[in-house]
Amino acid sequence: MxxxxxxxxAEILLRAxxxxxxxxxFGYPGGAVLPIYDAIFQQNAIRHILxxxxxxxxxxxxxxxxxxxxxxxxxxxxxxGATNAVTGLVDALMDSIPIVCLTGQVPTHLIGNDAFQxxxxxxxxxxxxxxxxxxxxxxxxxxxxxxxxxxARSGRPGPVVVDLPKDIVxxxxxxxxxxxxxxxxxxxxxxPDAQAIARAIALLKQAKRPIIYAGGGVINAGPEAAAAxxxxxxxxxxxxxxxxxxxxxxxxxxxxFLGMLGMHGTYEANLAMHGCDVMxxxxxxxxxxxxxxxxxxxPGARKIHADIDPSSINKNVPxxxxxxxxxxxxxxxxxxxxxxxxxxxxxAALAAWWRQIEAWRAKDCLRYTQAPAPGSIIKPQHAIRRxxxxxxxxxxxTFITTEVGQHQMWAAQHFRFEKPNHWMTSGGxxxxxxxxxxxxxxxxxxxxxxxxxxxxxxxxxMNIQEMSTIAQYRLPVKVFILNxxxxxxxxxxxxxxHGGRYAESYSAALPDFxxxxxxxxxxxxxxxxxxxxxxxxxxxxxxxxxxxxxxxVDQAENCFPMIPSGAAxxxxxxxxxxxxxxxxxxxxxxxxx
Amino acid sequence: xxxxxxxxxxxxxxxxxxxxxxLARVIGLFSGRGYNIDSLTVAPVEDGRxxxxxxxxxxxxxxxxxxxxxxxDRLVPVHRVADLTQEGPHLAREMALIKILCAGEQxxxxxxxxxxxxxxxxxxxxxxxxxxxxxxxxKLDAFLDLMRPLGLAEVSRTxxxxxxxxxxxx
Numbered sequence: 076m077x078x079x080x081x082x083x084x085a086e087i088l089l090r091a092x093x094x095x096x097x098x099x100x101f102g103y104p105g106g107a108v109l110p111i112y113d114a115i116f117q118q119n120a121i122r123h124i125l126x127x128x129x130x131x132x133x134x135x136x137x138x139x140x141x142x143x144x145x146x147x148x149x150x151x152x153x154x155x156g157a158t159n160a161v162t163g164l165v166d167a168l169m170d171s172i173p174i175v176c177l178t179g180q181v182p183t184h185l186i187g188n189d190a191f192q193x194x195x196x197x198x199x200x201x202x203x204x205x206x207x208x209x210x211x212x213x214x215x216x217x218x219x220x221x222x223x224x225x226x227a228r229s230g231r232p233g234p235v236v237v238d239l240p241k242d243i244v245x246x247x248x249x250x251x252x253x254x255x256x257x258x259x260x261x262x263x264x265x266x267p268d269a270q271a272i273a274r275a276i277a278l279l280k281q282a283k284r285p286i287i288y289a290g291g292g293v294i295n296a297g298p299e300a301a302a303a304x305x306x307x308x309x310x311x312x313x314x315x316x317x318x319x320x321x322x323x324x325x326x327x328x329x330x331x332f333l334g335m336l337g338m339h340g341t342y343e344a345n346l347a348m349h350g351c352d353v354m355x356x357x358x359x360x361x362x363x364x365x366x367x368x369x370x371x372x373x374p375g376a377r378k379i380h381a382d383i384d385p386s387s388i389n390k391n392v393p394x395x396x397x398x399x400x401x402x403x404x405x406x407x408x409x410x411x412x413x414x415x416x417x418x419x420x421x422x423a424a425l426a427a428w429w430r431q432i433e434a435w436r437a438k439d440c441l442r443y444t445q446a447p448a449p450g451s452i453i454k455p456q457h458a459i460r461r462x463x464x465x466x467x468x469x470x471x472x473t474f475i476t477t478e479v480g481q482h483q484m485w486a487a488q489h490f491r492f493e494k495p496n497h498w499m500t501s502g503g504x505x506x507x508x509x510x511x512x513x514x515x516x517x518x519x520x521x522x523x524x525x526x527x528x529x530x531x532x533x534x535x536x537m538n539i540q541e542m543s544t545i546a547q548y549r550l551p552v553k554v555f556i557l558n559x560x561x562x563x564x565x566x567x568x569x570x571x572x573h574g575g576r577y578a579e580s581y582s583a584a585l586p587d588f589x590x591x592x593x594x595x596x597x598x599x600x601x602x603x604x605x606x607x608x609x610x611x612x613x614x615x616x617x618x619x620x621x622x623x624x625x626x627x628v629d630q631a632e633n634c635f636p637m638i639p640s641g642a643a644x645x646x647x648x649x650x651x652x653x654x655x656x657x658x659x660x661x662x663x664x665x666x667x668x
Numbered sequence: 669x670x671x672x673x674x675x676x677x678x679x680x681x682x683x684x685x686x687x688x689x690x691l692a693r694v695i696g697l698f699s700g701r702g703y704n705i706d707s708l709t710v711a712p713v714e715d716g717r718x719x720x721x722x723x724x725x726x727x728x729x730x731x732x733x734x735x736x737x738x739x740x741d742r743l744v745p746v747h748r749v750a751d752l753t754q755e756g757p758h759l760a761r762e763m764a765l766i767k768i769l770c771a772g773e774q775x776x777x778x779x780x781x782x783x784x785x786x787x788x789x790x791x792x793x794x795x796x797x798x799x800x801x802x803x804x805x806x807k808l809d810a811f812l813d814l815m816r817p818l819g820l821a822e823v824s825r826t827x828x829x830x831x832x833x834x835x836x837x838x
């Protein structure tokens with residue numbers, strides 16, 4: 076490397092980002108990153124989106140990443156910039172979202188001196204990231220940036236922090252292209268083992284009561300993986316359920332789709348999981364929200380677990396066959412082996428299994444009753460159903476983000492997804508305040524698409540400042556608030572588990588969301604009763620700028636079905652629409668939250 | 669494989685890049701996920717390739733130990749994770765410096781036992797001895813138990829270094 080190729084670190088950084096295909100950075104400036112902002116100012120290849128809080132920068136990058144399959148990029152300053160980003164990083168870690176977060180740091184000679192806006196960013200973010208780096212030498216800068224992108228997107232994706240001391244981005248540094256050789260230690264397995272595939276197929280061919288349970292790993296493996304899953308389900312004729320993270324990996328309109336499983340999953344999906352004899356888990360991690368009480372989870376099933384992360388296998392649930400690799404490649408291999416295997420599937424048993432499943436489905440567990448008379452209070456489920464039906468009728472490409480709580484579960488139950496990458500929700504961490512900034516990131520990536528944040532009135536206030544970002548970039552994001560004036564899921568648990576003592580779960584002193592929208596240069600709409608719902612949705616969809624639609628919904632409505640914590644799948648509580656509720660809540664369940 | 673649910677001890681060797689923060693990653697993994705650390709040693713090995721070897725002695729059910737190995741293996745700077753306990757016979761050695769404060773007949777007794785355990789006297793005053801002793805951790809424990817009534821005042825142990833027997837390398 077000759078000195079003539081040495082350029083200021085900030086320029087080298089931007090060159091590396093450009094070579095990684097970065098088009099957008101979500102960020103917020105500050106003292107330690109001023110040289111980087113100066114370099115951004117002097118180029119046009121990479122666009123910077125100025126958020127109003129660093130947590131929102133990460134969620135926006137997550138929305139961008141989940142809706143495009145690309146790595147989302149964040150730039151924040153040292154100290155509070157980095158610490159504010161931590162919630163977003165953990166969110167991305169839990170949901171396996173590829174993020175590269177560049178953090179400013181005080182100059183290397185001041186590190187450890189408690190300098191102004193100094194924080195031990197690599198120390199703080201070590202358990203919050205898949206990996207992190209502190210760049211200490213100019214000659215490492217370009218290599219580390221390229222490596223960060225590789226680590227973020229490969230294997231099980233996740234967030235990676237690159238901490239950049241101010242002197243490193245000011246002083247001259249050499250450029251190096253992305254390495255063409257394999258990483259010295261990090262080499263995730265992507266190709267599945269042929270013997271594991273063969274053992275899985277042997278089990279699947281003998282299955283009398285099979286189920287395929289797909290998760291976010293299928294979405295992360297790209298649209299081809301979702302297409303392969305769809306082919307496998309259709310060729311085998313097996314029923315398919317997905318996790319919250321997996322919605323869209325299999326078309327919701329297909330008869331073989333049983334809906335989401337887990338705590339607020341459908342009756343048919345959870346009973347099929349409980350009663351199956353062979354389970355194929357592809358790209359899901361047996362999360363506690365999915366399994367319920369572990370020692371009662373799917374007791375009679377032989378289990379096959381396909382995952383890119385070997386540490387997910389046998390972590391919560393011991394399995395009979397483990398397949399490590401990329402979900403898409405595993406699904407292709409399973410499909411090929413299914414076709415090549417001469418054994419005939421158990422067709423008669425399968426038909427009987429489907430009759431059982433249809434009997435469960437006939438229970439219509441998501442049923443609710445919406446009073447039709449004008450003046451009637453709006454049921455939250457009905458608001459989502461109408462939103463779904465009217466957006467479907469509008470025919471535009473639609474992306475849905477959510478906040479966290481009851482509205483999120485109702486959205487997962489009542490909004491139907493045909494394709495992957497169109498549903499972004501905070502699954503693992505359950506981060507209130509995720510949906511609005513995530514919608515921003517999606518809208519930046521898909522300027523022409525319809526992007527709706529289905530929100531609750533409590534969650535939306537957690538990152539409401541992003542309405543300002545939305546105004547600045549004229550993003551036509553739609554915020555659809557199910558306003559029950561409660562932290563609804565907290566209230567539901569207090570009703571069911573804590574004797575109806577609604578400690579601190581009432582949303583007091585709410586803003587007027589219509590005026591709030593207007594003050595942020597957006598359109599505010601409100602529906603108070605049922606006859607106002609459709610007109611508000613129509614007007615929201617017809618408005619070409621940002622909208623907040625404040626939908627007043629039934630305050631007492633609870634989200635069912637529900638598997639209480641500590642209960643098994645077959646101890647599900649159905650709603651008041653159904654008879655013979657059995658609340659299987661135990662004292663042990665109370666602590667599981 | 670042992671009974672599911674039965675506890676076992678595992679001596680795990682981990683080859684890592686010798687870079688700053690790598691030990692914190694390993695320790696943070698154990699504390700963050702609630703795994704036990706019975707002993708931990710780390711030092712650079714393999715000159716020229718910039719690697720260190722971490723030896724960790726842990727205990728848990730078979731499922732937990734498999735989980736520990738998988739979690740270690742997915743850390744980016746980790747090259748290799750070897751469960752020496754599971755992969756075959758191995759040697760485990762630990763060194764301890766042991767200070768005894770004693771007088772009279774107890775001094776003679778301490779020296780006799782040290783001799784039997786092949787502990788060396790590395791420092792002596794009229795009121796104290798410091799013994800240096802190397803062996804597997806059980807042997808050190810046994811010696812310390814014997815020294816306790818004889819005036820055991822202070823112990824400094826290195827933690828376990830371990831390696832496979834025979835030609836096997838990790």
